Amino acid sequence: MKLPQVKKYLLANKLDAIILFNKDPNFRYFVKGDFEHGIMFLTKKNNYLFLSQLYAPKFEGFRVVQWKDFKKDFKAFVRKNRIRKIGIDNQELLVRQKSFLRKHFKTKDVSKFLQNLRESKTKEEVARFRKACRISDDIFKNIINNFKFKTEADIVKFIKVKALESGTEIAFEPIVANAKNAVVAHHDSGSSLKKGFLILDFGIKYKGYLSDMTRTIYLGKPNKQERGMYEKVLSIQKKCIEKARIGMKAETLYNYALKLMGKDAKYFVHGLGHGLGVEIHENPSILRKSRDKLIKGSVFTIEPGYYNPRTGIGIRIEDDVYLRAKKEVLTKSTKKLICLRLK
Amino acid sequence: MKLPQVKKYLLANKLDAIILFNKDPNFRYFVKGDFEHGIMFLTKKNNYLFLSQLYAPKFEGFRVVQWKDFKKDFKAFVRKNRIRKIGIDNQELLVRQKSFLRKHFKTKDVSKFLQNLRESKTKEEVARFRKACRISDDIFKNIINNFKFKTEADIVKFIKVKALESGTEIAFEPIVANAKNAVVAHHDSGSSLKKGFLILDFGIKYKGYLSDMTRTIYLGKPNKQERGMYEKVLSIQKKCIEKARIGMKAETLYNYALKLMGKDAKYFVHGLGHGLGVEIHENPSILRKSRDKLIKGSVFTIEPGYYNPRTGIGIRIEDDVYLRAKKEVLTKSTKKLICLRLK
Numbered sequence: 301m302k303l304p305q306v307k308k309y310l311l312a313n314k315l316d317a318i319i320l321f322n323k324d325p326n327f328r329y330f331v332k333g334d335f336e337h338g339i340m341f342l343t344k345k346n347n348y349l350f351l352s353q354l355y356a357p358k359f360e361g362f363r364v365v366q367w368k369d370f371k372k373d374f375k376a377f378v379r380k381n382r383i384r385k386i387g388i389d390n391q392e393l394l395v396r397q398k399s400f401l402r403k404h405f406k407t408k409d410v411s412k413f414l415q416n417l418r419e420s421k422t423k424e425e426v427a428r429f430r431k432a433c434r435i436s437d438d439i440f441k442n443i444i445n446n447f448k449f450k451t452e453a454d455i456v457k458f459i460k461v462k463a464l465e466s467g468t469e470i471a472f473e474p475i476v477a478n479a480k481n482a483v484v485a486h487h488d489s490g491s492s493l494k495k496g497f498l499i500l501d502f503g504i505k506y507k508g509y510l511s512d513m514t515r516t517i518y519l520g521k522p523n524k525q526e527r528g529m530y531e532k533v534l535s536i537q538k539k540c541i542e543k544a545r546i547g548m549k550a551e552t553l554y555n556y557a558l559k560l561m562g563k564d565a566k567y568f569v570h571g572l573g574h575g576l577g578v579e580i581h582e583n584p585s586i587l588r589k590s591r592d593k594l595i596k597g598s599v600f601t602i603e604p605g606y607y608n609p610r611t612g613i614g615i616r617i618e619d620d621v622y623l624r625a626k627k628e629v630l631t632k633s634t635k636k637l638i639c640l641r642l643k
Numbered sequence: 644m645k646l647p648q649v650k651k652y653l654l655a656n657k658l659d660a661i662i663l664f665n666k667d668p669n670f671r672y673f674v675k676g677d678f679e680h681g682i683m684f685l686t687k688k689n690n691y692l693f694l695s696q697l698y699a700p701k702f703e704g705f706r707v708v709q710w711k712d713f714k715k716d717f718k719a720f721v722r723k724n725r726i727r728k729i730g731i732d733n734q735e736l737l738v739r740q741k742s743f744l745r746k747h748f749k750t751k752d753v754s755k756f757l758q759n760l761r762e763s764k765t766k767e768e769v770a771r772f773r774k775a776c777r778i779s780d781d782i783f784k785n786i787i788n789n790f791k792f793k794t795e796a797d798i799v800k801f802i803k804v805k806a807l808e809s810g811t812e813i814a815f816e817p818i819v820a821n822a823k824n825a826v827v828a829h830h831d832s833g834s835s836l837k838k839g840f841l842i843l844d845f846g847i848k849y850k851g852y853l854s855d856m857t858r859t860i861y862l863g864k865p866n867k868q869e870r871g872m873y874e875k876v877l878s879i880q881k882k883c884i885e886k887a888r889i890g891m892k893a894e895t896l897y898n899y900a901l902k903l904m905g906k907d908a909k910y911f912v913h914g915l916g917h918g919l920g921v922e923i924h925e926n927p928s929i930l931r932k933s934r935d936k937l938i939k940g941s942v943f944t945i946e947p948g949y950y951n952p953r954t955g956i957g958i959r960i961e962d963d964v965y966l967r968a969k970k971e972v973l974t975k976s977t978k979k980l981i982c983l984r985l986k
Contacts (some may be wrong), residue, residue: 356827
């Protein structure tokens with residue numbers, strides 16, 4: 301997305317190129333799409349995808365170079381473009397990839413640079429997030445309006461089909477956790493539906509960009525304690541969104557949530573949120589001991605949760621927030637507790 | 644799948660454990676399913692999944708150990724189980740994972756052992772392949788019987804929805820390539836359908852096991868040259884399946900296909916086949932310079948192709964073969980050239 305910044309960085313750091321392999325999320329970031337083949341060269345002049353003849357994609361800002369004999373053609377390409385000192389991504393590189401690169405180049409880890417580059421989002425990226433979140437909202441509405449499901453797995457399948465019908469796909473395997481399963485934050489959905497809370501945590505991938513939303517509804521009629529706990533988590537979630545500020549330490553926001561949890565803090569077993577982008581977990585990490593700050597233009601989740609194995613109450617409420625002077629909550633589904641009759 | 648062999652290997656090689664990370668395909672192989680969290684310890688006594696509290700899965704043969712404080716609990720776990728010398732998977736390990744492991748253990752690369760272990764399939768695995776292939780066959784039939792598609796993308800979506808409806812999912816992003824797109828072996832499906840060959844390359848993941856089938860049909864009426872070329876590729880595909888033998892060098896089979904291609908060999912731009920399993924490309928690799936042999940109990944594809952950018956003819960026919968004394972072709976869809984009218 302930000303190829304001009306890469307060129308500046310290469311110049312400032314006296315690097316001839318940044319080389320990325322196909323499974324690296326930065327690879328998808330730069331081609332702006334779901335392509336996972338070949339090797340990417342970002343150089344001061346041009347950007348290249350070095351690919352087998354089996355592929356012939358077209359990506360804005362990239363030239364495709366097809367090889368016939370990998371070893372020979374790789375060497376020739378590198379020589380022609382005078383690539384000697386390169387930036388590599390030590391966060392995502394495989395051991396065997398690194399040893400290959402070291403045979404050919406002098407290397408410098410540029411993973412931090414790439415992470416930071418991706419953290420503040422461009423207008424084009426935010427537009428993709430908005431679309432992904434709008435589709436998530438639609439699917440949530442659809443789930444509520446068509447609630448004839450018998451099992452958690454039925455709902456997972458429904459989410460996947462609706463995503464495909466909208467011309468997108470799911471961002472990650474949906475988490476659908478009902479009744480006492482809801483106390484396992486990342487439950488593997490399988491059981492029959494019964495009375496109790498039902499956590500629905502899913503997201504959409506739209507042109508490579510991921511949404512991530514959680515709503516907790518109730519099947520049957522909640523008792524006073526259950527309703528009270530829901531209202532508490534919701535109030536904390538809203539307050540944390542309210543509190544988030546440009547320049548704030550991520551840990552400060554996490555500690556704020558923890559303080560609001562009070563005596564229930566021990567049932568809040570995960571982080572408060574995480575950055576979103578072409579990966580489902582990017583910078584910032586909003587959790588204990590995080591060294592990140594909340595920066596302008598970043599998109600992250602706010603998702604307090606409560607998981608009590610003793611009472612069997614599990615609740616999580618999650619929105620995606622675009623941080624700038626005026627904050628924007630990208631996911632817009634209702635957070636009022638929805639109670640549905642069990643069929 | 645083959646935990647007893649792992650124990651034997653650990654004993655013979657004086658290793659305390661094999662440690663695998665969540666994204667390693669071997670991880671999915673041993674839990675026999677789609678789970679990608681935590682760290683796996685295969686030891687001489689027990690097998691463990693070392694996980695955050697967010698997860699509480701159940702896998703045959705594994706004990707789940709949940710950590711609260713990763714660093715502290717990891718050290719304690721390792722000390723308690725006396726794990727000092729470990730096997731690692733250098734094929735799949737990230738640079739940062741390896742440097743983490745090296746801080747705690749003496750390491751030995753066991754990637755070859757794991758690859759070989761996975762190559763010959765158990766009865767349970769073959770049953771999963773059969774199911775995956777049966778669903779692929781059904782979807783192919785469904786495509787032919789419901790051919791009202793306008794674009795390549797329509798067919799891709801149809802395949803994905805049908806996979807979900809069957810309770811499974813796609814094994815990889817389907818390749819649907821029509822007319823002159825068919826000459827790009829791994830075309831990115833997007834165009835409107837028009838007269839010409841239509842390559843349909845897709846697979847199903849059933850309980851972790853992948854099928855991979857290609858059929859080429861024709862939209863409109865093929866001319867004599869097109870029909871002739873199809874019959875040639877089909878005849879080569881059948882002959883190669885026929886020729887495959889236990890103990891044969893993979894390269895021998897590839898060279899046989901190349902010889903049958905004759906003057907068209909230059910239009911056969913990829914390998915003849917690849918092993919299947921929990922990954923879409925496993926051992927053996929049936930291509931030029933391969934050092935693999937075809938072993939008993941392995942499952943692999945046979946998929947000659949012809950891609951002529953000058954004439955715009957692209958054809959590929961692919962089946963999945965289970966190799967034993969009596970060979971079994973797992974994909975059973977018709978290979979007679981199907982010609983459909985364009986709507």
